[in-house]
Amino acid sequence: MKIGFIGGGNMASSIIGGLVASGVSASNIWASDPNADSLAKLREVAAVHTGSDNNALISQVNVVILAVKPQLMKVVALDIAAAVQTHQPLIITIAAGVASASLATWLGGSPAIVRCMPNTPALVRSGATGLYANDQVSAAQRRQASTILEAVGLALWVDNEAQLDAVTAVSGSGPAYFFLVMEAMQAAGRDMGLSAEIAQQLTLQTALGAAKMAVASDVDVGELRRRVTSPKGTTERAINILEDGGLRQLFAHALEGARVRAEELAIELEGE
Ligand SMILES: NC(=O)C1=CN([C@@H]2O[C@H](COP(=O)(O)OP(=O)(O)OC[C@H]3O[C@@H](n4cnc5c(N)ncnc54)[C@H](OP(=O)(O)O)[C@@H]3O)[C@@H](O)[C@H]2O)C=CC1
Ligand SMILES: O=C(O)[C@@H]1CCC=N1
Numbered sequence: 001m002k003i004g005f006i007g008g009g010n011m012a013s014s015i016i017g018g019l020v021a022s023g024v025s026a027s028n029i030w031a032s033d034p035n036a037d038s039l040a041k042l043r044e045v046a047a048v049h050t051g052s053d054n055n056a057l058i059s060q061v062n063v064v065i066l067a068v069k070p071q072l073m074k075v076v077a078l079d080i081a082a083a084v085q086t087h088q089p090l091i092i093t094i095a096a097g098v099a100s101a102s103l104a105t106w107l108g109g110s111p112a113i114v115r116c117m118p119n120t121p122a123l124v125r126s127g128a129t130g131l132y133a134n135d136q137v138s139a140a141q142r143r144q145a146s147t148i149l150e151a152v153g154l155a156l157w158v159d160n161e162a163q164l165d166a167v168t169a170v171s172g173s174g175p176a177y178f179f180l181v182m183e184a185m186q187a188a189g190r191d192m193g194l195s196a197e198i199a200q201q202l203t204l205q206t207a208l209g210a211a212k213m214a215v216a217s218d219v220d221v222g223e224l225r226r227r228v229t230s231p232k233g234t235t236e237r238a239i240n241i242l243e244d245g246g247l248r249q250l251f252a253h254a255l256e257g258a259r260v261r262a263e264e265l266a267i268e269l270e271g272e
Contacts, residue, residue: 001024001028001062001063001144001147002028002029002030002060002061002062002063003019003024003028003029003030003061003063003064003065003148004029004030004031004032004057004058004060004061004063004064004065004089005029005030005031005032005064005065005067006031006032006033006054006057006064006065006066006067006068006076006080007033007066007067007068007069007072007076008031008032008033008035008038008039008041008042008050008067009033009035009038009067009068010120010123011067011094011118011122012031012033012042012065012067013041013042013045014122014123014125014127014152015065015067015118015122015148015149015151015152016029016031016042016045016046016048017045017046017125017152018122018125018151018152018153019148019151020045020046021125021151022150022151024151026046026047026048027047027049029046029048029049030048030049030050030051030057030060030061031048031049031050031051031057032050032051032052032053032054032056032057033050033052034052036052039051039052054076054079054080054083055079055080055082055083058080058083058084058087058089059083059087061089062087062089062090063089063090063092063141063144063145063148064080064084064089064090064091064092065092065093065094065148066091066092066093066094066095066103067094067095068095069095070095070096070097070098070265070269071269073093073095073098073103073106073269074102074106074269077103077106077107078106080107081106081107081108081109084107084108084109084111085107085108085109085111088111088112090112090114090137090141090144090145091103091107091111091112091113091114092113092114092115092116092145092148093113093114093115093116094116094117094118096117096168096172096262096265097168097262097265097266097268097269098115098266098269099115099161099266099269099270100113100115100132100134100161102266102269102270103115104134110136111136112133112134112136112137112138112141113133113134113136113137114131114132114133114134114137114141114142114145115131115132115134115161115164116129116130116131116132116145116149116155116164117129117130117164117167117168117171117172118149118152118153118172119171119172119173119174119175120175121153121175122152122153125151125152125153126153127149127152127153127154128153128154128156128171128174129149129152129153129154129155129156129171130156130157130158130163130164130167130168130171130172131145131146131149131155131156131157131158132157132158132160132161132163132164133145133157142157164262165259165262165263165266166259168258168259168262169255169256169258169259169262170255172262173258177251177254178207181207182203182204182207185199185203185206186199186200186203187199189202189203210224225239
């Protein structure tokens with residue numbers, strides 16, 4: 001597999017780091033980006049081939065990962081369309097909100113497209129990615145896409161593209177919800193007299209420990225919560241306050257808002 005990244009920013013850097021750490025040779029990775037600083041940072045991650053010509057990259061590889069900002073996707077796709085039609089690589093797009101049909105229209109022909117939604121913990125190889133393949137993607141190309149995204153964490157396929165909007169709401173935006181909860185817990189700890197440093201360390205270690213336990217556990221997270229909650233104890237008091245405040249409904253409402261916004265973004269980008 002020869003893999004080319006168009007756009008060599010944060011996400012490209014993290015995926016390249018994951019690929020190399022998982023045994024892919026840097027000599028099989030290309031990246032193109034007009035930003036010389038971005039390319040220099042990538043070369044610090046691994047000795048990949050770098051350049052500024054997106055079309056030259058396409059002639060070298062059989063998998064192209066589009067990792068530019070969503071708003072740039074149309075102009076980049078129109079520019080590489082002829083080369084993609086000639087060389088027929090698998091196209092993997094990680095841009096939020098760019099529908100595979102829009103991308104296929106811009107590229108022309110019948111391109112094999114995998115659209116995916118990763119998240120920022122990919123930067124520390126603990127990402128969660130949802131993937132969708134259009135009808136042109138072969139079984140071998142699906143395996144290639146899985147291999148690439150699994151290099152930076154969990155990678156799960158969804159059956160239809162609309163489900164990527166739900167993936168965006170759950171795991172794409174998800175790290176921000178947990179960061180918000182951590183911010184709130186740290187602030188509450190400080191308000192109760194802990195130093196900022198202690199409130200922060202206790203909060204972060206608790207988040208890490210809870211996540212590790214949840215992933216390793218053979219019971220669901222509801223049961224893990226009940227095991228912390230002693231009858232008439234401290235946790236019960238706090239949980240009751242959160243439940244009475246409508247936390248579950250608030251989360252349902254918030255995630256539905258994110259899902260609807262993902263739908264809106266796709267329509268906005270289609271029209272650009
Ligand atoms: N960060 C996140 O939380 C997530 C990001 N994504 C998606 O990943 C994609 C990349 O995000 P991220 O890595 O954070 O963005 P970055 O801005 O870090 O990287 C994008 C890179 O593309 C470069 N670029 C600009 N124009 C071109 C061009 N014509 N050809 C090639 N490269 C170009 C940019 O250069 P310059 O800086 O000079 O503009 C920049 O180096 C986005 O589409 C985003 O939606 C998906 C899930 C999560
Ligand atoms: O907030 C956003 O729109 C993007 C998509 C998922 C994470 N960040």
